[in-house]
Amino acid sequence: MPNPSAPSTIDAIDLQLLALLQKDATPSNQALAELVKVSPATCHRRVKRLWDAGLIEKQVAVLSPERLAEALGWGLSVLVELTLDQQTQEALDAFEAKAVADDRVQQCWRVSPGPDFVLVIQVADMPSYQDLARQLFTEDSHVRNVRAFFAVKRAKFGTALPLPAST
Structure with a gap:
């Protein structure tokens, strides 16, 4: 069943954000925005939308x-x-x-x-x-x-x- 709050489209910036965050979720919003070449406000809004849509489930430390x-x-x-x-x-x-x-x-x-x-x-x-x-x-x-x-x-x-x- 589709998530009603899921983004209707996932664009290249969303994919970049998802790829970066699943490798390392520790960069600041500012650093993340610089990496994907968007403003910090846009970056924050997009990451929040990805969380709200359930595309990002949780942020954890992976132990060895x-x-x-x-x-x-x-x-x-x-x-x-x-x-x-x-x-x-x-x-x-x-x-x-x-x-x-x-x-x-x-x-x-x-x-x-x-x-x-x-x-x-x-x-x-x-x-x-x-x-x-x-x-x-x-x-x-x-x-x-x-x-x-x-x-x-x-x-x-x-x-x-x-x-x-x-x-």
């Missing part, structure tokens, strides 16, 4: 799991494929609600075909993963199959969505 693991002395990334024994809307919704409520679950994707869910999990160590697995997978009578993959190296991680060239 590797550096955090070095600093804290632990860290384990796990990708999990999970299949339920029944694919009713009620069962899928119930598992999804349980998974997204847990802070250790970084991402929860409902997928098809194949498994019902793919989860990206960040935990301290193997005992922490086993605790999560018990809570999410073994205590849930509808979970039929779980395949866990333990990350040994993160070759790429990004949050930026590909955008058309803003010429």
Whole structure:
């Protein structure tokens, strides 16, 4: 369903702003305006419109799991494929609600075909993963199959969505 406050068109300046902001949301409005060659007032108005339209969801700090693991002395990334024994809307919704409520679950994707869910999990160590697995997978009578993959190296991680060239 279209967002009624969404801009009817996204022009080259909007695309430039979106591209810049998703790479680094820290520049001041003044600096951003200079980069896209518009006035600060125009830049502010456009960025506000992109927020209001829901094209920009949030502004966050992305932490490095590797550096955090070095600093804290632990860290384990796990990708999990999970299949339920029944694919009713009620069962899928119930598992999804349980998974997204847990802070250790970084991402929860409902997928098809194949498994019902793919989860990206960040935990301290193997005992922490086993605790999560018990809570999410073994205590849930509808979970039929779980395949866990333990990350040994993160070759790429990004949050930026590909955008058309803003010429």
